[in-house]
Amino acid sequence: MSPRRSVAAARETHSAIVERAAVVASTEGLEGLTIGRLAADIEMSKSGVLGHFGSKQALQLSVLDLAVSAFGREVWESTSDLRSGRGRLLAICDTWISYLDRGVFGGGCLLTSTALEFDGRPGPVRDAVASALRRWYELLEAQVETAIALGELPTEAEPAAIVFQLAALAMGANQALQLFGDRAAMHTARDAMRAVLSGCSHKRAVGPPPAA
Amino acid sequence: MSPRRSVAAARETHSAIVERAAVVASTEGLEGLTIGRLAADIEMSKSGVLGHFGSKQALQLSVLDLAVSAFGREVWESTSDLRSGRGRLLAICDTWISYLDRGVFGGGCLLTSTALEFDGRPGPVRDAVASALRRWYELLEAQVETAIALGELPTEAEPAAIVFQLAALAMGANQALQLFGDRAAMHTARDAMRAVLSGCSHKRAVGPPPAA
DNA sequence: CCTACCGATCGGTAGG
């Protein structure tokens, strides 16, 4: 008479697999996942694991979904109490760096690593990570446009260029931390992000160097 | 009486394998290399391929060596006619972007992708890519220091922060091109690199936003 | 959710 134990339990098992897979993928990559190893980790049979997804690729997409949700929750949603504009962008720089610094799934940013791992492999995984990143960048561009409209950034600021720089600095922070264990770079990245949002050097600055 | 054909021929075969492996690794990753596939591509037996390296890891290190050489030649050495300082740094921004834009081994920058692929896997490959990138960053920092000493950059400029930003922007350009096919981002990245070297915003710029 | 199994491929070795 168990009240359909299988439904709730299956959902829990599903989550447990995806969460474990995210941890593995965080260091081994999404392609480095194997059903067999995951089954051993979670103490299930291979077919028990595979039954939840149907294929390795479907599992990869589930892991990516989890990574996107976690990123959105930690970087974007945690600034939802702020009104749109420069203030929220500054807060996002902080939550973004903090997200990287905490190493959510035990390794670096899964969106960044998946983007690089799959950028040369056409298919659903590449499409999914590309569209997730594109949505994120468009969200940020909208914030920049709002900031410009509010007079918080100069009218000649270019949203795409500003967002490009913020994303690049986040990638730099990710590499510094994961490859070199360089915590100090988190501050460097944060300062550089704030400089990008300071209204200085949004347009080409190719004049002569200032006198020393 | 062939004049030790085996020596020269073996060297050529070795190069052919490594070059092919670099092309494969450029889209599949260094861990995605397999001896069997490489052997089929190059039309040799598996053991014929493996005999040149001894192990897959040794092959990976050879590919990384090739990638480091190519990067050094195309980005650094091609600016060797310039004297050290800001002028050479500006030229490096151009050769760096050009190197990324050309997609040397058919995919993205192998140093960037290997760094991300192996940052969570301790071992010789991780050590090799980390030390190659560290040497590159130190080379750039020395150029920044020279520029400061020559009065081409402000004395309060922080070499590590400037190099961090240049490297981050290169990673951003790599992602934009490989994941989104965004050629326009090459110009965005180049402009942002030049802004970093313009003497503006080297120190924290956290004041109030400029009036609109 | 399991056991049992499939063909394919992995990195690597033996021996020549």
Added chain:
DNA sequence: CCTACCGATCGGTAGG
């Protein structure tokens, strides 16, 4: 440089 082979593991299926 080759053939022939090793044990291990891969993603996935059949059948329950």
